Amino acid sequence: MRTKICGITSYEDAMTAIKAGADALGFVFYEKSPRYLTPSDAKTIIKKLPPFVEKVALFVNADANSIDTVCQETGATLAQIHFDAEKTLYEALKTPHIKVVRAKIKEDILKYADEYRLVDAYCESYGGAGKRINIEWFDGIDCSKIILAGGLNPENVSQLKEYGFYGVDVSSGVEKAHGIKDAQKVKDFIFNAH
Numbered sequence: 001m002r003t004k005i006c007g008i009t010s011y012e013d014a015m016t017a018i019k020a021g022a023d024a025l026g027f028v029f030y031e032k033s034p035r036y037l038t039p040s041d042a043k044t045i046i047k048k049l050p051p052f053v054e055k056v057a058l059f060v061n062a063d064a065n066s067i068d069t070v071c072q073e074t075g076a077t078l079a080q081i082h083f084d085a086e087k088t089l090y091e092a093l094k095t096p097h098i099k100v101v102r103a104k105i106k107e108d109i110l111k112y113a114d115e116y117r118l119v120d121a122y123c124e125s126y127g128g129a130g131k132r133i134n135i136e137w138f139d140g141i142d143c144s145k146i147i148l149a150g151g152l153n154p155e156n157v158s159q160l161k162e163y164g165f166y167g168v169d170v171s172s173g174v175e176k177a178h179g180i181k182d183a184q185k186v187k188d189f190i191f192n193a194h
């Protein structure tokens with residue numbers, strides 16, 4: 001399973017995750033998030049990072065032009081659309097992107113079933129709340145294009161093997177405080193996911 005460590009706000013945390021084997025890092029460009037960082041701060045971090053690691057920019061209620069601009073300015077390689085966007089937004093986007101399904105019920109998971117998507121537990125704050133998604137909802141579903149998020153941590157990530165998810169995404173489950181990662185939890189999470 002691929003791993004993404006989300007809510008990175010420092011170069012040190014980014015490198016801890018990369019050295020532990022993370023495939024992707026998430027940077028939150030949603031001002032109401034406790035993990036928000038400015039595009040300028042993200043650029044400073046991203047430009048020092050090695051290649052072959054996906055730098056993912058997260059957006060909530062942003063338009064296509066501002067998403068493209070932030071990704072271009074910061075060096076982010078993928079946009080994560082963390083809200084229910086209109087089809088026109090996806091059509092207008094120039095940046096490679098991944099859609100997020102904020103699942104309230106099992107049926108939501110089948111949205112975009114034919115493409116890669118991130119499935120997160122629905123929460124009012126949009127993400128990073130540590131809210132667990134009901135894992136039984138994935139029974140009998142092809143999970144090979146799904147990145148699972150929501151309430152994961154170093155302990156429960158090792159219980160997902162039978163589902164065959166493409167990847168897993170974590171934020172609060174590997175933190176010691178909002179926006180600050182716990183190095184040991186990051187290492188354990190990635191080790192256990194593998």
Ligand SMILES: O=C(O)c1ccccc1NCC(=O)[C@H](O)[C@H](O)COP(=O)(O)O
Nearest residue numbers: 006033126127128129130150151171172
């Ligand atoms: O992390 C945030 O603060 C955040 C805010 C707004 C939209 C998305 C946000 N994070 C999204 C993520 O990709 C998280 O990794 C995902 O929601 C899982 O979070 P957690 O349950 O804390 O592991």
